[in-house]
Amino acid sequence: MDIQLKKGLLDAIVLAAVKKGDVYGYKLLQDVLTVIEVSESTLYPILRRLETQGCLQTYQQQHDGRLRKYYSITKSGELKLKEYRQQCLELANIINFIFQ
């Protein structure tokens, strides 16, 4: 897929994936990989950025004697996702038009 388009969609995909339930880095990557091909090195910067923007928040939980960082969506993250969904609807119209 086109890199620019992919970049724009990745934020939305990550937010949507986290909205389904709190999730840790590795699991999130697996979820994202089911819909889009992405390398691990692209996912962390996105997560970190969304976190500093206040769209995601994190907490740690014990797992097998080590800590795991879980991501959960915030109120502003949900608003952002709503925006993305609106934009994706427009995109869906465009896609329909292209395929007609």
Add this chain to the structure above:
Amino acid sequence: MDRQNFMYELNKELYVLPRIEIKQALQYYEEYFDDCLENGKNEFEVITSLGTPSNVAAQIIAASNVKEVNRQQTFEDAQKQPTIKNYKRSIGAMISAPIVLPLKFVLYIVWFVLIIVGFSLLVSFGAVSLSTFISGVAILIASIPGAIFFGSLIFMIELLGTGLVLLGVGLLFYLITLGTFKGSIKISSKLFSCFGRRK
């Protein structure tokens, strides 16, 4: 390259970021390694799928607004991490600041004074050399009509001698001026480079 090497290299490549950002990223990738291994992958597979540490680091750095994060970090450092290192850093900064800053200020003043002194020396020496030179020439010129007016050869020779002496003194001061000019440029440039290194 094994996991330890990868993390070490990644740490090194991230040096431009604030400490808290580096810590977060390293933690994330440590956890990622752990989770991958837990899910049956081996270190080598994980590393090949991640790419080179410098590539991983470049993506993290590109995505982070270094300046914005910096401000946040000092705040977080102060609030959340009152570690010994932080105390040491702040105490060191507090102690050295009142000494280093006035010291720098004094050095600048000294430099400024030196420039002014050099400049005034230059001007005065230049003026002395120019005036003696001009008066020497004037006396040399005046010696001929003076001798004719007074009708005395000895007087003319006296005037010629005085004029030549004045010319010599003027030349001497010209050389001194030149020397001062060159010297002051050298000293000020040296002092300036000294400041540059200090900064």
